[in-house]
Amino acid sequence: MSDIEDRVRRLEGRVTELEDQVQLYQLMSSYGPLVDSGDAEATAALWVEDGIYDWGGGGTPEPDGKVKEGAAGAAFSQEAIADMVRGPYHQQIIHEGAGHVIGLPHIVLKGDEAVATSYSRLYRRDGENFRVWRVGANRWEFVRSPQGWRVRRRINCVLNGSQEPRDLLRSGIEG
């Protein structure tokens, strides 16, 4: 009997880990549809309340917690992330036609925390075709909350040939 109980306990642990992996896939694959449809609240709710989204050149957090708009900027709270989605810069991008696509991530789970590494691409409508405006190296740091997995910090760094995005990609892969 105890043998079966051990096997069931181990199975429960393995299934929980698989569910964590899939839940993080689900969270990351919802980012694009939420931000491209312009749902500011639902996008922001992917993060914890004081979560950080640094989309390049953001530097240190702003004491006032305001979003820094533009191609390089950052948001340092759910409220600031929602402001970014509502802001004129992002609104223009999605009203011209845009797709924020998150590729299959590599995920390292450690109990109630996780790190994912993925590529993001921002395609923008350009006449009869689309241009690839940004290809980013992404590091996502997650924490398990009572409501499920949430983003604590996402860093998105354009692959411009410099060391920073290359180091960011490497940082999330073990071995």
Place this chain on the structure above:
Amino acid sequence: MSDIEDRVRRLEGRVTELEDQVQLYQLMSSYGPLVDSGDAEATAALWVEDGIYDWGGGGTPEPDGKVKEGAAGAAFSQEAIADMVRGPYHQQIIHEGAGHVIGLPHIVLKGDEAVATSYSRLYRRDGENFRVWRVGANRWEFVRSPQGWRVRRRINCVLNGSQEPRDLLRSGIEG
């Protein structure tokens, strides 16, 4: 004993749900290879017999069930989907060099039905490079059949800046 039986029953349910998620990943990741290799029958077999593939501007189903060819069109049966793959429009695209790429989907499972939201990209050979010809918002509606998951309806709507593709992306994400 009943405690262990309960735990095993719960595990069976959780594992079935994970398998559903993976089976839908498998179905969606087979679409591109099948349509780019030109296998009309195998592509059509991803759908149920009266399944719908609306790739933009399709409007209402045709009473005659014929495929509407071109950049905007639709097919309203397995047979019409196979006709689309065999048709001169699609054949030209794949003989010039093309990749129909389906991104990591967000999936909402509800028993024997499921909805997936994903981005599609159609890359076409263009000299020494490829151009991104289409970036689409996609909603896939699935039904579990005796032979496994099948597509009941897929809507692919170019991200042209209008409200329709943005609403389509939002429709498949809960919360």
Place this chain on the structure above:
Amino acid sequence: MSDIEDRVRRLEGRVTELEDQVQLYQLMSSYGPLVDSGDAEATAALWVEDGIYDWGGGGTPEPDGKVKEGAAGAAFSQEAIADMVRGPYHQQIIHEGAGHVIGLPHIVLKGDEAVATSYSRLYRRDGENFRVWRVGANRWEFVRSPQGWRVRRRINCVLNGSQEPRDLLRSGIEG
């Protein structure tokens, strides 16, 4: 009791298969970050020691096991794969800004072997945007080793409109 044992045994088999699927996702999603960050050893360690990476036009293995550099070439060992990553051709690409993105694969598991089919894209920095330099049909052949899944052979064939990449895509999808 034996009924419960049977159910637990079946669950163990199903969970192992799901873990295999996820481990292969993890391996494939680590390729891009490793090769774009320039980690030659870690990239090569994804393959078995005599593993093959054929990135187009490679033809038959070289008796001397040396990498054939350039847009079309091949490497026929871990050592040669590491040499490719360290070589001037690849180093120039990543220092100009590049993303090697592997899409969601379709995977066919057969015990200790597996075949995956996926699209690769190589995005290269081009002024304020990126160009899509390569879109490849990919076939990955894996083997389970004592240290986990490893690549025995990867074939990456540009979707140039010819029959070869179309056949390659079709070869890895059952049905």
